[in-house]
Amino acid sequence: MTTAAIITICVIVLAIILFATEALPIDLVAISIMIILVLGGVITPEEGIEGFSNKATITVAFMFVLSAALLKTGALQVLAHRLSKIFRYKFNAGILMMMFMIAIISAFVNNTPVVAVFIPVVIQIAHASGQSPSKMLIPLSFASIFGGMCTLIGTSTNILVSGIAEKEGEEAISMFQMTPIAGVLLVVGVVYMSIFGIRLLPKSRRSKDLKSKFNVNNYITLVELLSNSDSIGKKIMDSELVTEFNIDIIEVRRNGNSFTLPPGDFELNKGDILKVRCDVEKLKSLKGKTKTLAVSPLKIGDSDLSGKNSALVEMVITSSSEIHGKTLKELDFRRRYRAIPLAIKHKEDIKHDDLYDVKLSAGDIILAEVKSHYVKELNKLEAGQNTPFVLLSENHITEFDKKKFGIVIGLISIMVVLASLGILDIMVGAISAVIILVLAKILNMQEIYEAINWKIIFLLVGALSLGLAINKTGLDLLIAEALVDQLAPMGIIAVISGLYLVTSLLTEVMSNNASAALMTPIAIAVAHTSGIEVLPFLVTVMIAASATFMTPIGYQTNTMVYSAGNYRFKDFFKVGIMLNFIFWVISSFMIPWYFNLV
Template structure:
């Protein structure tokens, strides 16, 4: 048994291997802790605080109740001990960093809702091919870059389906890709000040003690080399992960995809894109006036029109008036219709086709299979007279009767009970079909629906706002929290995210966990626990050298992170690191930085971080998989950090 510092002045007895320390250091550490004398007036209060902290850690390990509930319990209990007051216990709610973290959740979610991150994933899928060697480096770099400006957990949740799609298309084992994904997401926390909550917590502790905080890119000189090492390491370590595919990759694998329906209903040759020329007779006419279904045998599925800042896909209605420059998405009822004749007749410019029935527009247009129930008012009507567009904002493009898709035109088919229809239209209209259960019964929602983002046309706006926020943070023109709030307001103004979605995007459990653990730092400061912990570390490693001291802090933080969240670890370890720096008369920055980096080095077990937990199922990983891949790289990350930190930030 050895006494190990686990928080801001907290001393906890835990069993852990100290094989990395020489026997003489171990003996010295034991004697140092035994020689510590706490002030008599502090003994009782300190032991009470330590007992509460030990209880919190045990509950964190058991994960019962939830960590945020445990934090609330501790925040309530500490004032009852008399060690701190109610104001100290609740001070975290007024901390600007808490508001900053909440604002960053909103900004990150806007990147998801506008499809920015997904488009990067699709770019990877299109350019990587079937080579693991070509795929892993750009995958890790993209994930790390995105994670540097949004929650790493959100990045992994976003990229899991992307990686699954890449694996399915390329034939690469998903087990070889999910681990690099989680490692890169964790390293993203080492890139910028706002990349992860532990960075902001450590920075807040610096400011609280009267020091100037870190800059936005202060972490990059360490994160970039560690990411480079991680890329090379994973190209080797992936061979330790057997390529066995999991039995299933999720519920979406059981659902049909749009490409499957396009093939089953024979839609591939029916799509056409035509641009309305300036002199076209269609200009200024409404769809009701034109009636292209009867006059040309063509059905306008959708139209694309220039908006204020970008082009947008619209669902046409009878009163929609066509303009020059509109792009019409046409479906021909029958192969007998001559598209060239239609083009010449209406002075339309033919545009390139994808050959996959508008599959390249799947962010705006979706499909759904529905069945006609016995009580439906549509029974006995033809497809045209049913007026699907007017009633449901959808267009019928396929009919299946008796399990067999009907070939040729379906416009005059009389609908019967049990018929299955394939409808196309905006995803928002597809989602609304549930309210028409007595007319149509939804049979199958395609797996592609999971990939749809709510506001794809707003991606340029989200990127512009993100760029502005980063510039404001880097320049220091306004405080970081004000820069983030400005970004949130602009994102709402530009409709990249709405108010309800913004509130849903905030991970309240994380905020409550941080606020609830902050009082421990104050309590341990008042009871002398932080001074005791700092003295013990200095007596143990102080004579060995600065590199040994930093290595000890890194190892201690990383080991503690095996049992509790990296957020709680940072709350507890940041005051200890700064107290050590003050005792040594050194600059606080290398000690604060080493704790922040170690808090993100949660590579070693599947429960070290939610990032790891998210990839366990899709990657079909075991505890041993994380140990044999994560432990060696944690040592690599520690070595790189211990070498670079005192060089970039002299003690």
């Protein structure tokens, strides 16, 4: 084995560990993969950056823009709210309709913004119909995955597999070549979730009382400034309460007036009653040390969080968010979003202390108090394609623009038809559609830049570099020969089954795109070694890399609903392991049968 092959194997192992542990952001890991391979001499600098100009990368980038354009028309929001009427009367019928509708939309639109739009609506539907959101959010995520598998543009994974195959000299995969297989799996998946899966999901109801849910009562307290306080006459930003004790002043009550979320230059006076967020032990220490604060006898640790001029919101951090991997201090959270953080929910843990120093991850929920008038601004941020968060406690409807919707859906339909007939390359079609949208003033250039999920783009670039290294060092042939030698005696079904299983298990601990990039060169090599056409093996990788249901980390929509639905890690495993098994068995037999290999 060559030195380059050994370096590549080490990089693969390191990448799997980093993806699984989430020790570093996935886009940073991906770019690091590229740099290590270049520095190790496995690939040239020119080959390292080829991913930026790869057809798959460009196509995915412009598909994000088309998704943003559709979202901007308000069509998805209106559709989501109309669906709520069905749930009020027939919950099971609502689940079926929701899953099929999400799947169909996700076949042609990036599923991340689709799920982002539907999360708050589904939660409201659950409360209105007396159901638990935990019965509805995993089906929402899974349905988006089912639909994404069905077309070439349904998920970046499919585009990536096609791009790698084309670069290695294989024919490009057409728009609907995977649809018959994925369509069967879609129907099976929806039926399974509607009849069996929903019974395995937790029944616990999500608390409507945000104070109880986040257990913040003991951390919100009223205090009074005494005459000898050093803070009197000072601006809040210069007060010892902020500079020394890191206390958040949520409200100032003075002479019967209330000042909600006062700005940093607000001047404090003697006798002011402050509503503060503070660790109880820190508050006791502060009182005993300075003797300048008195705990209000009116309310202790049970202050009313929702004043007339403020609202409580839950902000779920999305996978594409700039917030991911940063702290509230780095974001200048209070000034930027006009919000006071009260608690942070990270997976199953709720954090109240040192909130500004907590490193945030996708799926975390920030409980914050926001000035009521600024909630609209947060809604505008949420409505964007590259939304930093999804608001659970507040909801809005983007005004439906029929004319713009007609133009956007018409362009997407023309692109799909021309690409499926082989008249127009999908990349050229996506770029052309975006140009027309800009000329029609449906999107501007700034919205295009903001719409692209750069985390996914960098992930694709790194993944393509890894795929090239595997091919260039001959590791794909070594792995393929080993796989074929072990499984070929048992028939082609066993070979397809083995390839699917390895890809699926990798996807559960890595990202779907990373596992697809790793396995596509191997799938091509397996086909060549077996003397069989490549397409069945590529479709196997496409489906296995997307059909990830056992963990909340394998697919970004799973991560988004993880905290929003109050799930535990075991909830995904319990409902997903059987679904993974069913998809594996069906694919193992159906793919060889459909492509006449048996």
